[in-house]
Amino acid sequence: MSQTKLETIAENLSAEISNAVKAKRMKVKTLLKHFNYEKRSEESATRITDLLAERGVVIQPSIMKMGDEWKLKLDDQVYLLANKELSIDDLMDAKVISLDNNRNQWFAKLPGRNFRNEKEVESKFLIPLLNYLGYTEDDRFDGMPVSGAEGSKKTKLFIDFALFNNSDEALNEQVLLIAEAKCHMLLDKTNDLSTAMKQATSYALHSSCSFGIITDAKLIKVMRFSFKKEHREPIFECSIDDLQEKFDTLYNLISKDNLSRYYKRLQQ
The missing domain is CATH 3.90.1570.30 (tt1808, chain A)
Incomplete structure (x- = not known):
């Protein structure tokens, strides 16, 4: 998929998250499919993470490969969060x-x-x-x-x-x-x-x-x-x-x- 199409997907998703009352949850595999990725890889995880972060959306926990294996299973849930400025x-x-x-x-x-x-x-x-x-x-x-x-x-x-x-x-x-x-x-x-x-x-x-x-x-x-x-x-x-x-x-x-x-x- 072209970078332009990926950016459009990220823009639409970030707008949805920014307007939501509650944090959005989805499975890792659903997030990948949302960006039209059939398989999880270092490249797909990095591109999704970067595209959303550029628009003020953080994925928690990270979908990146940390350590020698993927910490999250494809059926695990992640939160997509607008970059809130909560008061410490x-x-x-x-x-x-x-x-x-x-x-x-x-x-x-x-x-x-x-x-x-x-x-x-x-x-x-x-x-x-x-x-x-x-x-x-x-x-x-x-x-x-x-x-x-x-x-x-x-x-x-x-x-x-x-x-x-x-x-x-x-x-x-x-x-x-x-x-x-x-x-x-x-x-x-x-x-x-x-x-x-x-x-x-x-x-x-x-x-x-x-x-x-x-x-x-x-x-x-x-x-x-x-x-x-x-x-x-x-x-x-x-x-x-x-x-x-x-x-x-x-x-x-x-x-x-x-x-x-x-x-x-x-x-x-």
């Missing part, structure tokens, strides 16, 4: 997080600590931080590949950490948060920061994820993605020196509990 404050229960001794000790050791490479940023800073945000080892997909295509050429993106809620069937295969580690102090450089943010936006688009955290273990930046735009300014940022003081705010933005609540509300 209205959806998330603000709470003060009581810090245990281990966490206090971890925070106390952070200022001035040196991380020698990206792997150390991951293992010694980002993974413990994700744990404190409520994500268990089972919720975390390390180095998650997302298979796609540019035309007939297959592509593969690798997300440092994709975070799920594996204890909640209602959020089956929905990526709650993507987390990216960078070399220590890399984000101080404007060009490197811009590249990191664009990269995270691409990862978020193809995993149908609305939030991301990027850190070089000196700066922490949280993004909320809107796929009609390349990227936005961070909705939260702080230095590692201020993390203990600002942890409550970070928790209320991207903890497992609060993001689970956020994505469920999107589906209503």
Whole structure:
């Protein structure tokens, strides 16, 4: 099918979704047939995802191939969502997080600590931080590949950490948060920061994820993605020196509990 016809289908579907009172649900195989694809492939999944995202429609969970196999079966249901700007404050229960001794000790050791490479940023800073945000080892997909295509050429993106809620069937295969580690102090450089943010936006688009955290273990930046735009300014940022003081705010933005609540509300 020509690109023009595919764009027309996407325009009509996005208009229908934008005018709907409730989120639209359909089976994966129905969505493929809607775009006249007989079979699911990296190319068809990428084209449908991109065409709808360009028009402000997000597919949740993602229909892309994540990992070595298709996570969603053809009979599984997905939500087609207009890119809502839900208020985070209205959806998330603000709470003060009581810090245990281990966490206090971890925070106390952070200022001035040196991380020698990206792997150390991951293992010694980002993974413990994700744990404190409520994500268990089972919720975390390390180095998650997302298979796609540019035309007939297959592509593969690798997300440092994709975070799920594996204890909640209602959020089956929905990526709650993507987390990216960078070399220590890399984000101080404007060009490197811009590249990191664009990269995270691409990862978020193809995993149908609305939030991301990027850190070089000196700066922490949280993004909320809107796929009609390349990227936005961070909705939260702080230095590692201020993390203990600002942890409550970070928790209320991207903890497992609060993001689970956020994505469920999107589906209503």
